[in-house]
Amino acid sequence: MATPNEAQINRDLLAPLFKTGPKYYIALALLGALTSVVFIAWAVQLVYGIGMSGKNRPSFWGLYITTFVFWIGISHAGTLISAILRVVQAEWRRPITRCAEAITTFALITGSLFPLIHLGRAWLFYWMVPIPNSRYLWPNFQSPLMWDFIAINTYLTGSVTYLYLPMIPDMAVARDKATGWRQKMYRTLALGWRGTERQWVRLEKAISIMALIIIPVAVSVHTIVSWDFAMTVMPMWHSTIFGPYFVVGAIFSGIAALLIAMVLIRHYFHLENYLEPIHFDNLAKMLFAMSLLWFYFTFTEYLVTWYGNEAPEMPVFWSKISGRFAPLFWLMVVCNFVIPFPILAIKKLRTIPLIVFASSCILVGMWLERFLIIVPTLTHPYLPYNYGTYWPSLTEAAIATGTLGLFVLLYFLFAKFSPMISIWEYEEGLQVASKHAGELADPSFAGQIVPGDVHPGH
């Protein structure tokens, strides 16, 4: 395919903003219905009390916290991957950064709902805000829950900023192409951007600074989420490797989610010429590396527990390996390792449909992993006298499932409002590729803008 010029790129990437087909409205209606399930079930729980979630001794953490950890993990897809690829100047990143950064923002918003839902009396949430109460007592900063609050808010602020900064020039393009109310909206969001040399230099510098800041923040967030568990002295939770184990799992599930989102965006918005097979192939290779890392961490975690043979930990261990939770445990291993390994390792199998299949399996497997970390431990505390069972209630299951609809709904709405591929970064990639191609052909090449014959990523 001949490389398009800037005007063609603008037309292609802005088309989803200005043209809406019936498929989009049908998808929106279905997602809206699924999302409404969350809010109806939550309303039922608020009216009738937290008992509707079916939580009882000994397992007070069930699907809500499982799904919370799952979404926070998914949020690592975007900002972390995009920031790492920006820092190492991987040229193939250009068409995927926006898709990835949007995942982070919406997964964080979705995940952040769960502590509120889990709270029961959600209207008392402000007790977490760092202000003193009527007795001048401040929130307890020594509690891992406060660490969560501070870390997630920092990550959300950073992610929204990191998503918005590269959007400013694209909002200006949309402003110059739109009419009516859309033009007014994009004019406000573009902040008066004109694309002067001074503005570009500063924007690029700010994005590179943000990329450097956001990487340690992303790592810290999921480490802190893991410490919600590791700071307790519960069997199989009090582990020193929980931080990196959770971070690896988060990046693993995040890349899987990103691949699925990219396929949907590519298909529904006809971006086949921009999101090319090479982008899927490169991300699939990263996914393969994460699958190996995940297996390594899981193996280490379980081997050490088995070898230690400590009395309180063994019932939890055996409940997963051969007990009540064994079917879920082995399904997790199949989904996270047995299926993805050959698909992602063998070049011939690394096709887009099979990558999507492997990614879907990984999302199921990673959700199961979170569930298997939480529930078996809570149903097998230190004293066998307190052993119990757990089964999710309808309300709990409806809320947990419905958030999938909420996340996709937010993502689809965003796709109608912002180009899902950063226009200026894509064009800059053409310039870089063209310059590189020119230098290869003639070392004295001056480096002009010639939308090249080479796509970013090739």
Place this chain on the structure above:
Amino acid sequence: MTQTWCLAKFSKPLDARLAIRRLLQEGIQPESMEVMTSQPIHGEPFLPEKKPTKLRTWALCGAALGLLGGFALSTVTALNYPLIKGGMPIVSPWTVGLITYETTMLGAVLATLVGLLVETGLPNFKNLPYDPSVVDGGVVLAVACGDNSRASVESAVSAAGATRVNWV
């Protein structure tokens, strides 16, 4: 004397550079010129920049403020109402460190954003010289000039290969 803006559009950056060189030779000051593009152009800057960006300093100052704020928040609030929690000291360096780390990063994020807005002069909805066609490619050179320099500016940009010249 009224000041007007000459908006010259070039299809290639090289032509815009040539136009700038000619205008500088004509005695036009670099501060009177602005270059607009749809993407950052790599290589030598079109115009010498008088004030280099201080965004790193902004980020560092924000981080320092965040550090102090987080440290104060987690220590002063604990000392304000000294309760022993979980057998830990009233001010525990480990937990203070965690809160301080997060607020440091938050300060750096916010300061970078504010720094960018301050240094780029955004948001700015005033009627500044701009050619919307720049988003479809090419380079737009905006030159501020008085009535007496209009002819020389127009001939310089046209000679350098401007594909279109507008006056606003």
